[in-house]
Amino acid sequence: MSSSSTPVSYPFAWDPPLAVPDRWRDLRDRSLVEVQLPSGDTALLVTRYRDVRALFSDRRLSRNTARYPTSRISPNNDLFGDPEIDSDPPRYLDERAIVTRAFSARRLEALRPLVWQVAGELMDAMDAGPRPADLMEAFAFPLPIRIICHMLGVPPGDNDRFRALVDGFMSVTKMSAEDVERCRAGLWSYLDELIEAHRAAPGDDLISELIRVNTTDPNALSDYQLQHWVRTLLIAGYVTTASQIGTSMAVLLNQPHIVEELRQDFSLVPGAVEELLRFQLMGASLGSLRYALADIELSDGAVVPAGSTVMLSVESNMDDTVFENPFELDIRRTENHHMTFGSGIHYCAGAALARMELQVSTEGLLRRYPKLRLAVPKEELARPAGGFLAAFSAVPVDW
Structure with missing residues (x-):
């Protein structure tokens, strides 16, 4: 447990909005920090890179948070908890293999x-x-949203409807329990209809491919599991990437010398994207919620007690034992094995798609607009309250 007598409020406040929260700077003084979630419940935040990397693959931590007495993220929303979905090995690995085959690099x-x-x-x-x-x-x-909807075969006219339903589904404290449930039920219903439409008339899209793979796989998904994975891919392929695009550009435009360096050599863009992902100025560790099935000893001898709610800190990307000068944005950084996409068996299946979109966005905007700049002082950039991610509400730009 943390030696602190009072849990620290989490997520940490972004104040000022383009600066790394002060709490990040001394976070690794302890390997475990007790935090208070937006629901008022507490959890243990694992802070050090070495421990976080190991725990992503540790089967003593369960992702089946709806099946155990795990602390809640939100007072009004179960978010990703679903007692009908097994998010642990071995079942999770069978399902992931089906999705990965459809979500190929080619x-x-x-x-x-x-x-x-x-x-x-x-x-x-x-x-x-x-x-x-x-x-x-x-x-x-x-x-x-246009790319993931194209991939999955969502009709273009449904994009705005889908976005509104997902925004409600991702609410932490922004919406009432009634509004969250309305969005959740609407999203479930919409996806059921979408899958059935593709089952009746398959096309060259990811949902049709998942259905084809599923019908030939001995570990086939149930209809509910298929809907769960389609929902996961839609959400992961939209809201996290959108948040990262906007936040990354705000960070870059606040450092014009880095923008000029990129404009002089666009081959630096892939490395810049990785560094901006490591910097992670758009989120927190709420999505890494786990339940400890047994006592787990960390690298310094501290113990995560069985029955604890645990979060694997994305803030470990700032661990100075792994990343030299971690609070500096260095687009030429090498060996940048950040934790933003997770690790091991829980590495994000959509990481390659997110990288590609971030690379195209960064290069495209900087090529098209040589004088692109923030149109408001950086202090006026606002982060919305009550959402799952802490991206900016708006990033006004001019050129």
Whole structure:
């Protein structure tokens, strides 16, 4: 347990909005920190990179948080807890294998021209629209939602409906329990209809491919499990990437010397994307919630007690025993094995897609707009309260 007598409020406050929270700077003084979640419940935050990396694959930590007396993230929303889904090995690995086969590197790389096309269309619309433009609404949100909906075969006319349902599903304290349930039920119903439509008329899309793989696999998914994975891919392929695009550009535009370095050599973009992912100025560790099935000893001898709610800290990306000068944005950093996409058996299945979209977004915006800049002082960038992610509500830009 933490030696602190009072749990620390979590997520940590972003104040000022473009600076790493002060709490991050001394976080690794203890390997475990007791935190208070938005629900009022407490959890143990594992802070050090070495421990976090090991625990991502430790089967004594369960992701089946709806089956155990795990602390709640939200007072109004169960979020990702689902007693009908087994998120632990071995069942999880069987299901993940089905999804991974459909979500192949070949399929993803073939999407790159489409990502460039969509990025170009969105920038055309920015040119024709009012200035300053809100980069979140004009670019960061529509790009990944259009790509993931294309991949999964969601009709383009349904994109806005889907986005509204997902925003409600991801509420922590922003919406009432009644509004959350309305969005949850609407999302479930919509996805059931979508899967049945693809079952009746298969196409060259990811849902149809999942259905095909599923019918030939000895560990086939149930209809409910299939819907769960489609929902997971839709959410992961949209909201996290959109948040990272907007936040990354805000961070870059606040450091014009780095922007100029990229413009002089766009081959640096992939490394810059990795460094911006490590910097992780758009989220917290709420999605890593686990339940300890047994006592677990950490590298310094501290023990996670059985029955604890545990979070694996994305803030471990700032561990100075792994990353030199971790609080500096270094786009030439090498060996950047950050924890932003998880690790081991729980490594994000959509990581390659997110990377590609971030690379195209970063290069595309900097090429198209040589004078792109924040249109408000950085102190005026606002982070919305009550959502699952802490991306900016708006990123006003001009060029």
